Amino acid sequence: MKPADQLSLFIRQGLQAGHSPETLRSALEDAGWTGAEVDTALAGWSDSGLGVPVPRPRASVPVREAVVHALLFLALVAVTWHLTSLGFRLIEIWVPDDTAGHRAGWAGSSMRWSMATLIVLAPLFLWLHLHAERAATGTDGLRRAPMRARIGALGLFLAALVLLGDAVAVVYAALSGDLTGQFLAKATLVAVVALLVLSYFRRFLDTG
Known part of the structure; x- marks a missing residue:
């Protein structure tokens, strides 16, 4: 699994477990991830209060x-x-x-x-x-x-x-x-x- 995919999966699971983006950011930075990597991964998900993380559209092209x-x-x-x-x-x-x-x-x-x-x-x-x-x-x-x-x-x-x-x-x-x-x-x-x-x-x- 690519590092970006690992980050995305961790953030999705963390948001599903009820952790705030700030808590996840702190944990990831303590583990050695850079701020830019964490920002990019967090930008892929939205904590909208529905109880499940909502994916944001990712840049892609056919x-x-x-x-x-x-x-x-x-x-x-x-x-x-x-x-x-x-x-x-x-x-x-x-x-x-x-x-x-x-x-x-x-x-x-x-x-x-x-x-x-x-x-x-x-x-x-x-x-x-x-x-x-x-x-x-x-x-x-x-x-x-x-x-x-x-x-x-x-x-x-x-x-x-x-x-x-x-x-x-x-x-x-x-x-x-x-x-x-x-x-x-x-x-x-x-x-x-x-x-x-x-x-x-x-x-x-x-x-x-």
Whole structure:
């Protein structure tokens, strides 16, 4: 039996025996359980005065919704990657850099690949987003789901890493004298996309 299950069973039996949550907390902490572990276990039960402990809803998510959120994350990664790549190619056209080599053939192929990916995955991402939001709005349990929170935290972490890396690249280019207009435009695009991703995934941590 997992430690969390042991705690849950002990608290249920303790509440059934008429012990108060404070008494159970003291006994568990004296036995070596941490305050966070005890708080989590006690939060799973309600002593409503009925003579039996009432279970509170636990954060959970159906397998189908876990798959939807995983696909949503991957689709967003692909969309942002190819959107940024397409933006880079357009910046190279609109803000030419004489110090960069000529890569017209490769750039054209890259743009076509990015556009094809966006045409397919952007509608898929939009559909997955609407589906996930409808499910989360209509089901409090899904909004509390660990899968949703984990994906939100991962998205925030990766977006923050991109922002930090972008800032480091700009400072390095400035120090080395390579801070061209094209480079600055690309860095700005990366920062804007990363900030949009940060804003998007913040919603995933809202359990209200």
